[in-house]
Structure formats: C-alpha cells, structure tokens
C-alpha cells in the first residue's frame with residue numbers, strides 16, 4: 001500500500017487546514033497546481049537567536065570519501081556561544097522526557113481557563129514509525145500522543161539543521177534526499193537520522209548537540225502546542241478539566257487504527273493558538289532558549305518536502321492532494337501572520 005502512515009501524518013500534525021485563511025480547495029474542486037519542480041527552498045530566515053558558538057570548529061579532514069556529502073569549510077569562525085550548553089539528547093526515553101518537559105511548559109503558559117481544561121492530560125507514545133502526533137479522546141477522557149517516528153524525525157531535523165547552521169554543511173538536504181523516498185515507499189522505514197549524514201569530525205561537538213536539542217525543543221513546542229490547542233479549543237470535545245481517564249498506556253494499540261478527520265478551520269485555529277502558546281512559552285523562559293515560530297517552520301518545511309515528493313509520484317493519491325492544504329501555504333501564514341502579529345504585540349522581544 002502506498003504510505004498510509006504518511007497520509008495519517010499529514011492529516012494530523014502536518015496537514016493543518018488553511019482553507020479558511022488561504023482559500024484551500026474543498027473536496028470536489030479541481031486538484032491544486034502541481035508543486036514546482038525545484039525542491040522547496042528554506043522559505044524562512046533564521047533571524048532570531050542566531051546560534052553563537054565558540055571556539056571555532058575543528059579543522060576538517062582533507063578527504064572523507066565515505067561520506068555521502070562533503071561538508072563545506074566554514075566561512076568564518078562563529079561568534080561566542082551565549083547560552084549554556086545543553087547535554088546531548090540521545091535515545092527515545094530522553095526524547096520522550098523532553099516532550100513531557102516542553103508540554104508542561106506549554107500548559108503552564110496558557111491562560112487560566114485554557115489551562116484548567118488541559119492540565120494533567122496524559123501523554124502517551126506509540127512505537128510506530130510514521131511521523132505523527134495526536135490529540136484524542138479515550139473513553140471520554142483526553143490524551144495527547146506522539147509516535148516514535150515523530151521523535152526520530154524531529155531529532156533528525158534538529159541535528160542536521162544544527163550542523164548546517166554551525167558548519168555550513170548541507171546535511172539536512174542529504175537527510176531529506178535519502179530518507180523521504182524511503183518513508184514514502186514503506187511505513188516501516190525509519191525517519192531517523194542515518195549514519196554517515198553528519199560528518200564525523202563535527203558529530204561529537206558539544207555545541208552541535210546543544211543546538212540540536214534547542215531545535216528539537218522548538219519543533220516539539222509547535223507540534224504539541226498545536227495538539228494541545230485541539231483540546232482547549234474544544235475541537236476534541238473531551239477536555240473539560242476532568243480527572244485523568246484510563247491508563248494511557250493502553251492507548252498505544254489504538255493509534256494505528258485512529259483515522260483522524262481533518263477539519264480545516266480547526267486546523268488553522270490550532271496552528272495559530274499553538275504557535276502563540278509556543279511563543280508565549282519561549283518568552284517566559286528567557287534567558288534560556290526561546291521557543292518561537294522556528295520549530296513550526298522547520299517541521300512544516302519537512303512536510304512540504306514530503307508532500308512535494310508525493311506530488312511528483314504518479315501514484316500519489318489525488319484525494320490527499322485535494323483534501324489537504326499544502327504545507328508551503330502554512331509556512332507564510334505562520335511566519336508572516338501569526339508570528340508577525342505576536343512580535344508586534346511583544347516589541348520587547350527581538351525576532
């Protein structure tokens with residue numbers, strides 16, 4: 001079968017509807033224009049919190065013939081690192097705990113009524129490799145869920161982007177070119193970072209690990225800010241501040257059969273509220289790393305590549321293209337409308 005996991009991915013975390021905002025086609029209208037032939041350029045800048053590192057990275061070996069992509073030499077030494085170095089985030093247990101920590105921060109920074117609706121909602125992880133996160137109800141009680149695939153993809157995006165920022169490499173491109181075709185072919189393919197993508201001579205750099213952890217947190221903040229919003233905006237209808245429901249550990253078995261229904265106005269609302277929640281949370285944790293729209297942009301750019309890779313495939317399901325908004329439409333909404341409005345309301349925060 002053709003990548004049902006990816007369909008679910010894009011129907012929940014990724015395929016947040018922009019119909020209400022951007023005139024996305026409704027079912028029955030002609031399919032959207034095919035995506036451009038060029039791979040999507042990173043449609044965002046990195047203006048806020050530029051990574052600052054010190055001392056300069058190590059000289060790289062002259063030849064690395066076994067590496068799939070030869071890294072470029074850094075153009076100039078990075079400036080000093082100004083935030084405390086974070087320990088490496090390695091392994092599923094550590095990544096799950098990181099999600100729990102970020103989620104607790106997100107809840108803490110909600111308004112009182114929203115917080116009352118969602119405080120204490122259980123978070124469960126599913127071992128599946130599809131890249132996904134959910135807000136759902138089990139026996140009338142709310143839960144949040146993320147997949148192992150989501151953790152692996154967020155980690156891979158964070159690690160490659162951190163590496164590229166610091167060392168001028170193109171490891172994110174290399175990761176996408178290698179992994180996206182695999183996960184589109186089989187839902188059993190891992191979206192995790194393959195060996196050999198990160199150059200060996202920079203792989204162990206503690207500044208790279210620290211930066212990757214910041215970006216992982218940022219992706220998590222947007223993703224679970226969005227899922228949390230589905231609950232407190234009452235899209236799920238089961239988050240009313242009631243006591244926790246059944247043990248969420250049993251929910252994992254249900255995730256693979258969960259068929260989300262994309263409600264496009266709700267997805268746009270969750271995108272907006274979730275991003276604002278992440279921005280508020282980021283501002284509250286200064287001078288530590290400030291979560292922002294960046295995590296959402298990183299994730300959406302990855303999903304844009306996924307969708308483009310599906311779109312050029314003659315076997316790609318047209319129904320999907322008709323019923324799900326293009327992530328590349330969500331990117332400018334997030335960056336230029338939602339985040340821009342937040343920064344206008346918070347002039348003390350440098351973007």
Ligand SMILES: [Zn+2]
Pocket residue numbers: 012013016226227230266267270
């Ligand atoms: Zn959603």
